Each structure stands twice: as structure tokens, then as C-alpha cells.
Amino acid sequence: MSTLVEYRPYYLRSFRLARKFLRINWLFVVVTCAVAGIGYAALYSAAGGRGEPYAIPQFIRFAAALIMMIMIAMIDIRIIAKCAWPLYAIGLLLLLAVWKFGHVGLGARRWLDIGGLHVQPSELMKLFLILALAHWFQRASYEQVGNPVFLIAPVLAILGPAALILKEPNLGTAVITMAIGGAVLLAAGVRWWKFAIVMLLVAVAAPFAYHHLHGYQKQRILTFLHPGRDPLGAGYNIIQSKIALGSGGMWGQGFLHGTQNQLNFLPEKQTDFVFTIIAEEFGFAGSMVLMSLLFSMVAMAFYTALRCRHQFGRLAAIGIGTNLFLYCFVNLAMVMGLIPVGGVPLPLVSYGGSALTAVMLGLGVLMSVHVHRDVEFASGDD
Amino acid sequence: MRRRNRLGPIVSRRGLLLGTAQGAAFGALGLQLYRMQVLDHRPYGALATENSISERLIAPERGIITDRLGTVLAGNRRYWRALFIAVQARDPVKVVERFAHIIPLSEGECSRIDRDLKDKPRFVPILLKDDLDWSATARIEVHAPDLPGVFIDAGSVRFYPLAKRSAHVIGYVDRPTQREVAHDRVLALPGARVGRSGVERAHNEALQGVPGIVQTEVNVHGSVVRELDRSHSKHGATVQATLDAQLQIMAANSLGENVGAAVMLGAKGDVLLMASAPGFDPALFDNGVPAEIWSEWLDDPRRPLTNRATGGLYAPGSAFKPNVALAALDCGAITVETHFLCPGYLKLGDHVFYCWQHSGHGNVNVISALEQSCDVFFYYAALATGIDRIARMGRKLGLIGPLDIGMPNTEPGFLPTRAWSRKRRLIWTKGDTVIQGIGQGYTQVTPLGLATMTIRIATGRAVQPHLTRAVGQTLYRDFDETSWPDLGLDDRHLAAVRQGMIEAVNTPLGTAYASRLNVPGLHMAGKTGTAQVHGLTTGEEKANYNDALLPLAFRPNAFFIAFAPTDVPRYAAAIVVEHGNEGAACAAPIARDLITAALSREAEMPSAPAGTIA
Numbered sequence: 001m002s003t004l005v006e007y008r009p010y011y012l013r014s015f016r017l018a019r020k021f022l023r024i025n026w027l028f029v030v031v032t033c034a035v036a037g038i039g040y041a042a043l044y045s046a047a048g049g050r051g052e053p054y055a056i057p058q059f060i061r062f063a064a065a066l067i068m069m070i071m072i073a074m075i076d077i078r079i080i081a082k083c084a085w086p087l088y089a090i091g092l093l094l095l096l097a098v099w100k101f102g103h104v105g106l107g108a109r110r111w112l113d114i115g116g117l118h119v120q121p122s123e124l125m126k127l128f129l130i131l132a133l134a135h136w137f138q139r140a141s142y143e144q145v146g147n148p149v150f151l152i153a154p155v156l157a158i159l160g161p162a163a164l165i166l167k168e169p170n171l172g173t174a175v176i177t178m179a180i181g182g183a184v185l186l187a188a189g190v191r192w193w194k195f196a197i198v199m200l201l202v203a204v205a206a207p208f209a210y211h212h213l214h215g216y217q218k219q220r221i222l223t224f225l226h227p228g229r230d231p232l233g234a235g236y237n238i239i240q241s242k243i244a245l246g247s248g249g250m251w252g253q254g255f256l257h258g259t260q261n262q263l264n265f266l267p268e269k270q271t272d273f274v275f276t277i278i279a280e281e282f283g284f285a286g287s288m289v290l291m292s293l294l295f296s297m298v299a300m301a302f303y304t305a306l307r308c309r310h311q312f313g314r315l316a317a318i319g320i321g322t323n324l325f326l327y328c329f330v331n332l333a334m335v336m337g338l339i340p341v342g343g344v345p346l347p348l349v350s351y352g353g354s355a356l357t358a359v360m361l362g363l364g365v366l367m368s369v370h371v372h373r374d375v376e377f378a379s380g381d382d
Numbered sequence: 383m384r385r386r387n388r389l390g391p392i393v394s395r396r397g398l399l400l401g402t403a404q405g406a407a408f409g410a411l412g413l414q415l416y417r418m419q420v421l422d423h424r425p426y427g428a429l430a431t432e433n434s435i436s437e438r439l440i441a442p443e444r445g446i447i448t449d450r451l452g453t454v455l456a457g458n459r460r461y462w463r464a465l466f467i468a469v470q471a472r473d474p475v476k477v478v479e480r481f482a483h484i485i486p487l488s489e490g491e492c493s494r495i496d497r498d499l500k501d502k503p504r505f506v507p508i509l510l511k512d513d514l515d516w517s518a519t520a521r522i523e524v525h526a527p528d529l530p531g532v533f534i535d536a537g538s539v540r541f542y543p544l545a546k547r548s549a550h551v552i553g554y555v556d557r558p559t560q561r562e563v564a565h566d567r568v569l570a571l572p573g574a575r576v577g578r579s580g581v582e583r584a585h586n587e588a589l590q591g592v593p594g595i596v597q598t599e600v601n602v603h604g605s606v607v608r609e610l611d612r613s614h615s616k617h618g619a620t621v622q623a624t625l626d627a628q629l630q631i632m633a634a635n636s637l638g639e640n641v642g643a644a645v646m647l648g649a650k651g652d653v654l655l656m657a658s659a660p661g662f663d664p665a666l667f668d669n670g671v672p673a674e675i676w677s678e679w680l681d682d683p684r685r686p687l688t689n690r691a692t693g694g695l696y697a698p699g700s701a702f703k704p705n706v707a708l709a710a711l712d713c714g715a716i717t718v719e720t721h722f723l724c725p726g727y728l729k730l731g732d733h734v735f736y737c738w739q740h741s742g743h744g745n746v747n748v749i750s751a752l753e754q755s756c757d758v759f760f761y762y763a764a765l766a767t768g769i770d771r772i773a774r775m776g777r778k779l780g781l782i783g784p785l786d787i788g789m790p791n792t793e794p795g796f797l798p799t800r801a802w803s804r805k806r807r808l809i810w811t812k813g814d815t816v817i818q819g820i821g822q823g824y825t826q827v828t829p830l831g832l833a834t835m836t837i838r839i840a841t842g843r844a845v846q847p848h849l850t851r852a853v854g855q856t857l858y859r860d861f862d863e864t865s866w867p868d869l870g871l872d873d874r875h876l877a878a879v880r881q882g883m884i885e886a887v888n889t890p891l892g893t894a895y896a897s898r899l900n901v902p903g904l905h906m907a908g909k910t911g912t913a914q915v916h917g918l919t920t921g922e923e924k925a926n927y928n929d930a931l932l933p934l935a936f937r938p939n940a941f942f943i944a945f946a947p948t949d950v951p952r953y954a955a956a957i958v959v960e961h962g963n964e965g966a967a968c969a970a971p972i973a974r975d976l977i978t979a980a981l982s983r984e985a986e987m988p989s990a991p992a993g994t995i996a
Contacts, residue, residue: 049501137389140389141389142389142392145389183400186396186400187393187396187397187400188389188393188396189389189392189393189396242418245415245418245419246418246419246422246423248419249419249420249423250419250420250423279415279419283419284415284416284419284420287415287419288412288415291408291411291412291415294408295405295408298401298404298405298408299401299405302397302398302400302401302404305393305397305401306394306397306398311389311390311393314393314394314397315393318393318397318400321400321401321404322400322404325404325407325408328408329404329407329408329411332411332415333411336411336414336415336418338414
């Protein structure tokens, strides 16, 4: 390894754009496009075999986001690291802005209009949090990580945005945000027993917290436990979603021929329940292709983390990979009726611009980590 | 230095661990999916190949709106349409040809059907012919064996028997917006409508009803194999308005081609009629207003979509005088005996304010001033009372202020006060107060406000107008004469103002003598109003109007307020005719006819005639 470094000391050379371009993980780009392509087919089918109103706008958004992703991949990871805390501060400000002036959509303030663009700051915040935490642990030693005082700042950095997101109210995203933060801390080497204590505390506090949940949140949990309780209300989606999955079988009913999909049993299926379209029309085989592609994206994130030579990149890649994983896992588990319905889209597949942009930003940073996996952080570089 | 970070191996180890855990989670999901899709496929097997159990919402029928006697003001009309599922026919094109033999199809319809046949999935029903009548439906049913895949779908559309004559007060329904659908899934059902104005909007929730569920087995073509379970939808409640359809029709007819409004209240505040002219056809909204009609409405200087009865703001002219009289009497600025000399004008500084009768009315007191509508008397009265007290009395009489009628788009009206003029940095002169005395200047009231003032003067109680009699089986609120608090005004003052209004109609010198009631033993009291229009008197709304109809533009607006019978008032009306010239000549006969009709219809009313207050 050391001979390689001496042979090609990247930290001394200027990194030209062309070189960076070649160092992009193109397999990752191809997989990303493939997932988006499956999403395009699903949205085309959701509209009853038409490009409008979902597939074509989503395709245009994806194309723009792809260019953005590749551009971010070329930005030196050290510059991104420098921006980590300022970005975190911006994310917090945005969350505060939502809290103050956000759009109230479906009873929750989650959206912000910036120059006509719908922005969901909680999605951006997850990425900024990962970067900030990665930056914090960038030069930490094993002893420092063992010191509880050293951990106060990162824990507060996780809890602050999580509390604001909880206030929106958006329980699902708040829990996911904390899980991502926890994963980065875990990867950074925080001792196991600390996690054990937190887990224990959560288990004890959960029954009390349940009392403070919003009515709709309790409803979701109850509906999840007994979907038949309210077959037309909240349980409707789960039941219809399960029927769609089940009726898919091994090979599916064929493109544009899923009865559950085409006869509109599932409302708003183009967003959170988009997986049911794939599962019904392409069957288990098609679902597995999509899931494998998604998992290979997560796996490539971890591969990038292992290949990366600097702490910042490793932690950022692990955080972004975990974020992607949680998106997929929560969405798929929800569609299969394994966890309560929670309004988490399937990344790159669901219709909607805000989540897509946030995911592609994260992937851009991930690719930048990959491109700059060998750079050296100068000692004063933080 | 830190190239050999001691954390390095730990991060790698933990990263691997996390990655493996996540891989395992994906694996678990995959297994679960395998169980659901492949192993449990058999339970769903039937539904994948033949049948599927579906739960569908059945749209509830929207509740109807009736008048106080049960006459339908907004109902639902059934209609039928022919749909076609191509996959059920061996030769779809042939079926469509045969269909066209039975029911003639236009060129456009044929090409649309051809397009749908080509583009749409073959199990999705496509529309063959919309809005079939009963006989066409029967013909299709008879030929059903020749038309495989064709079926009749029944729907309903909103219809309004009084059409444009009740359009403003009853309102209209429209398709829900995407936003509304996102909030309430029931609105996604075909045929779901949302009330957009008038009663339709005020009681939208009650009218909407509760959807039912039907659990059916559906085959791959989407047609129902059998019904498993059904919970019936609950139709929307019937909303009974306080309106009287006959009076409403009459009012709209008597306004005719004029631009204006008419409101009549019962003694309990029940709105018996509320007409605004010109009207519009509310049924057009149900399926979307055609673009050319929509732009025609928007471009029309007469603003047909505006409900003038609640949303039209007017300087009321002399119809405002009863309010000034009560304010002046109440604060002691004048008494019933106070006389002023009317020489035909009032000189204030350099400015001369004329009476409408330049020859003057001589010595007048409050009663004769109301009778003959003497302006000079009210110039004095307004000066002695002050603008703030006039505004306070206006609020007390319901002339302005929030009138909780249970209807959207109700303008509160406006009376100027000193505080307001200070805030606006206007220099308030005595002259401003003077013209307020005859209901000109900044004063802006709605016809509903005028009617409310009239019924309050007639009954002496703080009657609130209301439009809803019952929702479903329950009376909305049981109003009776004692449910309204006393206004707290001196009976002698009220009697004097009522006397003035009685004499205005029933003495030869009265301004509305020509419109006295022709019913034996019953008399009407009233007050005319003729408000000059100075370009923008009623706001920018008129700016367009003036440009378009210049000859009319300078004619004054005509007002008439009335209550009857004079001994036990049961009805109060306010009529506005824009640019109708003179209240006495134009608005008063309308009020007389409406009140005559109301009195003659009392025998048909469901309960005893409305409240009796002396």
C-alpha cells in the first residue's frame, strides 16, 4: 500500500477534471440509472400506460439530478468536508424556517417553498448531519472516541434536528435521522455498551412516549397491528398493497396488466406504494431485480467506505449508505405490511422531486468520496 | 502522522458489520417477499388469474336543498351513459359499429372511441355515449345480447330548478381540486362534488354524506363476479333553507333585466328570499364551465357571479335616514318634537347642501322628515348627533358588522367614524358628516344589512338573519321571537321612526304613496332611497360598468326598505336597483308586490306566521 502511495502521491498532484471523470465509479452510475429506469416503467404504468403525468416529469427531474450528481462527484471531498458544519447550520435554519413558515400539508409542516422549489429540509438534514458527524470524527483517536465528553457534541448534533423534525410532526423521519446518526457513531468506534444503554433507555421510555404520539401516529401503529380493524380507513392501503404483492406471483401479471394497479385500488400508488406496481406486474422476479439493484447500491457505498483512505470519507460513505438502506428498508417493509405506514418514498423510484434531489445529492457526495478516496487531508484542513 | 490512524481498523470492522447487517435485512425482506408472492400466491392465486377481492367506496348521493315548504332548490338528476370493455367482445370494432346503429354517434365521438380503443388497456371501460335518455338506455338494454362488453353506467348531476334565479343564494358545486382529493380520499370517487358558494358551500359537509363500502370479487377484466359484503353509503342530509321558492322566483322575475338585489326577512330573521340580478346558470359548474361562457361572465360589466344581496356595497341614500333618526333620538340630539325649518337648502360655511326638493319642506319633525324624506332635517340631525354615534347605531341595527348568516362571501359593510378618518389621515369636515346624514359619502352597506336594519326597527329586537331552517331531521336552531335580545332602544323613539316610515307609504305626501299596499286592513311601512352615483360610489366594481353603459351610468341607484304589516310586523324587505333612478318609482313597487305575495302565502306556511312583536 505504501509503495502505491509513494508511486502516485495524489495529495501532491493537482487533480484534473478528466482524471476525476475517469475515476468515477461508473458501475454505480449505471445501477442508479437502471433503478431510475425501473421507476420510469412503474410510473408509466401507474398512469395507465401514459408518460403524463408522472413518468415524463420524473424522468426530466432525474436527468437534471444525474448531472448534478456527477458535478458533485467532481468536487474535492476536502472542500465538502470544509462545508460540513456550515451546511449543517443551514439545514438547521431550514428546519426552523419550516417550523415557522412551512406549508401545512396533510396536517404536518414539512415543506418549504424556495423560489418555487418544494424543499423538504428534513431530507437534506440527514445528509448534512452525516457530513457534520464525519467531520467531527475525522481526526478522532480511539481514546477520544472512548471519552464521553467528546461525544456530547455529536449526540447533541443528532438530537437537535431530530427534535425539530419530530415537531413537524414527522415521527418516521425523526427516527430514521437518529438511526443514521447512531450508525455513524457506531462506525466511528463508539463503544458497544453505550449503545446498549441507549437501547435499554428507549425500551423503557417507549410506552410513555406512545402517549405523546399524535392521533394519526397512534392510528398508524394500531392499524399496523390490526389492518382489518378499519378496512376503509388507514388499513385500506396495507390490505390493498398486500393483495397487489400477492397477486404478482413469480412472474407477475405483465406490464400494464396488473389489475390492482390499473383498476386504481391503491390511491397515490405512484408515490410511497410504487413498489406494488413492480411487484404486481413483474412478480417476484421483477421485485428481486429491483431489490438487488438497490442493495448493490448500498453495498457499493460500503465498498467505497472500505476503499477510502481517510476517516471523513469512510464515515460519510457509511452514513450515506445507511441512509439509502433505511429509505429502501422502511419503504419496502411498509409496503409488505411489516412496519407501520410512514410516508417514506422508495429512492429513485417513487414519484416526487424533493426526495429524489436529496437522494441524488447524497449519492453525489458518495461518488466524490469514491473519486477522492486517496486524497490526504492536510493537518490544518478542518 | 495520522496516516496510521488507530481508528482505521475499527471503522473498517464496524463498516463491514453494518454492511452485513443491512445485507441481512435486505435478505429478510427478500424472503418475506418470496413468502408473500410465491408461497402465499395460492390464496391470492384465484385473484391473480380469475377473481380478486376488492373493496370499493360507493359514493354517497349529495343531499338536496329545499325551501321552507320542501320545494327542491338543488337536487340530483340521474343520467345514464354507455361504457364498453373491449376485452369482453370478440370483435370490438364491430360492436361499436352495431352500437352506432342503435344510438347515432357523431363524427367526433367516433374518432374519440377509435382513439380510446387503440390507446387504453383493453380491460379499462371506455365511454361510448354520454348523457343517454331513458329510451336510449332501454334500446341498449334490449340489444344487450348483440353488444357484448357494453354496459350502462348510472351517475347523477346536480340540478337547480330555479336555475339562475336562486344561483347566488343556493350556490353551486364543482369538481374537487387535487389538493382537496389529497385530504379526503372520498372526493376521488367519480362524481364527487364540492359546494363552492351559497348554501352548497355553507353546508357542504352535511350535504356530502358518508360513503359506503362494497366488497366484491372482481375478475381480471374488472367486472364484478359477485358481491360479498356491502355497507350502504349514507346520503347527504337534506338541507332546508328558510327561503320561499315562490317568493324567490317572484323577486328574481321582478328584478328582471335590472341590475340589483332583493332581500326579504321574516320577523325571526329567516331569509325568505335573496335574489341578485343578473344571475348565472349554476348547473354549468357541475361539469366545468365552458371557457367561452366563463370569460363572458368575467367580462360582463354587470358581474353576474357576484351575490349583490350579501356582497354588493352601496351608499344607501335616504334609506339610511331611519338609522340617523334613531341615532339622533337615542343620544338626545333631537326629540320627537324637535322641528327644523327646511328652506330647501342648508348653508354650511361656503357650501350649500340642497334638499332634494329645492322649494323646501317647511317646518318638519322627525316623522314628517321621514315621510317626505327631507334632506335638510337629516343634515341638522347628523350634525347634532355626530358621525360616531351614527356608526354605533348602524352597528346596533345590524346595518353593518358581521352578519352571521351562515353564508360565505358576506360583506360587513362600512360606516365611517372619526377614529377611521384619523387613521386614514382624512380631514373630517362638518360637510362630511352632513352628507352621511342622507346616506351618501363613505357609507357602504349591503342589501342584507338594510333588510336587517328594517326588521330590527320593526321588531325592536336584535334579530339576526339566517338562512338555514333544518339540516337533516333536526331544526338547525329554534328561533322564536324571544330568542333575540331587546335592542334596548326607547319605545317612543322606535315608534316615531316607524310612524315616519308608515306615513312615507300611506299618506299622500309620503314619498312612496304610490306603492301603498292594496290589501284590506294591512299596511306597509317603508323608506325610499335614491343615491347619486359619483363614478365610484360603490367601489371599483362600477368603474367597468360606467364605461360600458354610459347613458345609464349617471342615473342614481334606487333603494326601498319596507316592513309589513305595520301593527304586527312579520316581513321586512330591502330592494336595490342599480341605476334605477328613483327608489319610489323603481324599487318600491317591487317591495310592495313581494310583501303582498308573502302576506297572501301565509296560509300555506308550515307553522303559524312568524313572530308577533308589538
